[in-house]
Amino acid sequence: xxxxxxxxxxxxxxxxxxxxxxxxxxxxxxxxxxxxxxxxxxxxxxxxxxxxxxxxxxxxxxxxxxxxxxxxxxxxxxxxxxxxxxxxxxxxxxxxxxxxxxxxxxxxxxxx
Amino acid sequence: xxxxxxxxxxxxxxxxxxxxxxxxxxxxxxxxxxxxxxxxxxxxxxxxxxxxxxxxxxxxxxxxxxxxxxxxxxxxxxxxxxxxxxxxxxxxxxxxxxxxxxxxxxxxxxxxxxxxxxxxxxxxxxxxxxxxxxxxxxxxxxxxxxxxxxxx
Numbered sequence: 001x002x003x004x005x006x007x008x009x010x011x012x013x014x015x016x017x018x019x020x021x022x023x024x025x026x027x028x029x030x031x032x033x034x035x036x037x038x039x040x041x042x043x044x045x046x047x048x049x050x051x052x053x054x055x056x057x058x059x060x061x062x063x064x065x066x067x068x069x070x071x072x073x074x075x076x077x078x079x080x081x082x083x084x085x086x087x088x089x090x091x092x093x094x095x096x097x098x099x100x101x102x103x104x105x106x107x108x109x110x111x112x
Numbered sequence: 113x114x115x116x117x118x119x120x121x122x123x124x125x126x127x128x129x130x131x132x133x134x135x136x137x138x139x140x141x142x143x144x145x146x147x148x149x150x151x152x153x154x155x156x157x158x159x160x161x162x163x164x165x166x167x168x169x170x171x172x173x174x175x176x177x178x179x180x181x182x183x184x185x186x187x188x189x190x191x192x193x194x195x196x197x198x199x200x201x202x203x204x205x206x207x208x209x210x211x212x213x214x215x216x217x218x219x220x221x222x223x224x225x226x227x228x229x230x231x232x233x234x235x236x237x238x239x240x241x242x243x244x245x246x247x248x249x250x251x252x253x254x255x256x257x258x259x260x261x262x263x264x
Contacts, residue, residue: 023168024136052139052157054164055236062223062232069227083157090242091235092223 001025002049003032012106013040014078015064018049021057030060037064041073042110044100048079053087065097076100076109123196128167130174130189130210135167138193142204145195151202155262158243159204162260165236166206166215167191170256174210201245202262209255215240216249216258 001019008014015036019025037043045061047053065075076098080088088094100109124145128134139160146156170191187209194205220238223230241247244260251257 020136022136022139022164023171024132027132052160052164054161054168055233055239056168058235059232062227062230066227066230066232083154087161087239090222091238096223096227096230 001028003029005036008044008106010042010107010110012042012044012110014044014046016046016049020052021050021060022052022054023056025052026054026056026060030063033060034063034067037067037075038071041068041071043068043073043075044078044106044109045075046078047084048081050084051081053080053084055091058087058091058093061093061097074098074110078102123194125192125194127190127192130171130191130208132168132171134191135164135171138167138191139163142193142195149197151264155202155264158262159202161243162240162262163193163204165240166258166260169213169215169236170206170208170210173213174208174256201264203259204262205257205259207252207255207257212251213256214249214251215256216247 001017001021004016006014013036015033017029043064045064061077068075077088077100079101080099085099088099098109126141128138142159142163143156146159170189174189189208189210191206191208196203215237218237220241221234222238240260245263246261248259249256
């Protein structure tokens, strides 16, 4: 599991994850992901290179979304692969973390 | 170390420990079997989701053993997985020696609260039930036995 961060325009931070966000992957990135989310406000999590998502990986995302919300911001999920998206939607995760794609203007998402 | 066997062309069996590393090893094992059977990617993914959730539940919560006279050191957590290829479905059976947990009756929790009130966990049972076609639990003398079916 790999994690990379880049600051975009208008105070938005993009976190790119790659690999399997399973129990082992979640344990590997949990601390760093939470620390970034606690320090930032508006976050885009790029899931395009995530090939597998388990409930513990969802937990990682929810912890980050709660931290962003505590900062008055929002966490959204970008470009999940179809299988990963099916995990997200079957858990109703999309009701608290919007799923967006490259065509979605970030200004619309964050009101920035 | 996991032990492994392959029975003709109808099924596989392998025994894993309750370690986190073995959850990953088991998932890779299932992926190799699915590839050898040329199963569709969606079905392979569903099998891996159920395996991941069942095994990680056992690895994280199963370590109080069924028999009070035995300690973890005397009787380490063990999870056997049987994969049976049937005409209409694939059946995966998990047997473990951990504490009782009836996954069939466990509530299938989904996100149903706003973020502020949401407790970030406990979504695995719903994934097992969503990604399999049938699930059966039985408590045995040795521990827990769970069979999940996937229609082909």
